[in-house]
Amino acid sequence: MKNEFTYISEFINQIDVCCPNCGSKSVVKSDANNRNNTRFICSKCGKSKIWNGQSSTYYYSNNYKESEGILIGHPVDCYFKYPLWYTKQIKNQTLFAYNKEHLNFLEEYINDSIRERRQGEYGWKNTSLESRLPKWLLLSKNREVILKAIKEIKEIN
Numbered sequence: 001m002k003n004e005f006t007y008i009s010e011f012i013n014q015i016d017v018c019c020p021n022c023g024s025k026s027v028v029k030s031d032a033n034n035r036n037n038t039r040f041i042c043s044k045c046g047k048s049k050i051w052n053g054q055s056s057t058y059y060y061s062n063n064y065k066e067s068e069g070i071l072i073g074h075p076v077d078c079y080f081k082y083p084l085w086y087t088k089q090i091k092n093q094t095l096f097a098y099n100k101e102h103l104n105f106l107e108e109y110i111n112d113s114i115r116e117r118r119q120g121e122y123g124w125k126n127t128s129l130e131s132r133l134p135k136w137l138l139l140s141k142n143r144e145v146i147l148k149a150i151k152e153i154k155e156i157n
Helices: 100-111 140-156
Strands: 014-018 025-031 034-041 048-050 086-090 093-097
Touching: 086 100, 086 140, 093 100, 093 140, 100 140
Parallel strands: none
Antiparallel strands: 014 025, 025 034, 034 048, 086 093
16 A cells, blocks of 8 residues: 555656647656746657646646646646547546556556555645546456556557
């Protein structure tokens, strides 16, 4: 069982995406201290873009195409909304990870059969990534198929 809390902000400093121009694996790099210093770079075709977001606030939204802040919870990068590189459809759901570290976190967490929730120093935390994972991802009946999908994603990347 993992002993510390993990936050989504730990995985959004370098996000692997599909280049909207050529479809190659590309990267969105962000400065953790200044999210307005975020840029997209494709080393294959040379496309680049600077993020002009208006907010450093994280949010979930169903209408993510029109957002200006840092969007989480969708299979697109938080800033430009480009498709993520690490995705796989599972039972009408989309498994996604921002980068290899995020994929490894998901694999470790899903593989852990004892997931006890505990209080932090100031009480219950609902901002940790562990508390924000979708229910379908946590169900033991889905564990085998999810771990298999993660393995497949790792093998092709």
